Amino acid sequence: MKSAVLTGVMVWLVASSTIAAPPPLFSSDNAFKATLTAPLSQAYAQKGQEKRLYLDGSWSYLEDGETVRLPVKIRTRGNYRRKVCKLPPLQLNFRKKELQDTLFDGQNKLKMVSPCRSGDKYQQLVYLEYLLYQLYALFTPHYFETRMVEVGYSDQGVDGAHWSSVNFLLEDVDDMAARSNMEEVEIVTPKRQQLDLGETALLELFQYLIGNADYSSLRAAPGEDCCHNVKLIAPEGADSGFIPVAYDFDSTGLINAPYATPPESLPIEEVTQRYFTGWCKEEARFIEARARLNAEREAALALFSEFELLEKKYRKRAVSYLEKSYKTLNNERMFKRYILERCRGDVIKG
16 A cells, blocks of 8 residues: 555656746735726626627736736636625636736636625635635645735726735636646536546545535536536546646635535535545555655645745634644544445556
């Protein structure tokens, strides 16, 4: 068993060394400031519509001491958050040809994650979600890059409102896949056997670690490609070995957003209750995945305990949540009961 675990971890380490450098926007972790001027109230008014129009706006920021102004189109995005948030998240749509030799060179459409409502509480939740992307990146070479940005909003609507918040930008899925010399797999319902079992086990244990049941590596909403809060990537033309990459963590128990509710199909009442929803594989796969989580345990806890923008109570709560998750994963009796015996379906070998 031990040799299988070590072999799996070594394969992961070799794979991580083949990841290409990110584009300029995501080559730094430093936050920057920007201003978005657009008919924001008009965009928010469309949040309940399935088909929403892009609206013209302007995005400006400082680069090398000079103000750079870029035309941008915006619209609300997301599924659940778009409908429940007073300030729903936005998609920024730039023109690639106008971004050459700027910080945004190579970008096109960017998701921006922002506070659901005004107030410090919701700002703290954005910091927590930002850190969950950094957490995931500790464990796997396949993850979405992020960049924090303090945005000043100027509404061109009727009231002409102004406000600001700290948000983060999310790398486009095509760019994320390209860093691994792969591409997004556009498939409606993949088979379990088509997924990379090691990376899938890692994703599933990670979701348990942070208390997330709002995802699927096999299914999506009707009419959409797979998967729910997961993207599949693979080398061009591959019909197996699909690597699942997680995103969208606002419904996790670690964050515990006021609007988050667990899936009705699960026997839990609060999102803070951990419930494993992974698919059954050989035990060695989960042991290997646990080893990868354990290898970065101290760094994982430090991400939250040392993040200065988090208020003390949110730091303590996040660290406590992770410590309890790690305790379960590393207690053999609990690991067997809550992971190995709770997985779904027949054991997939390979």
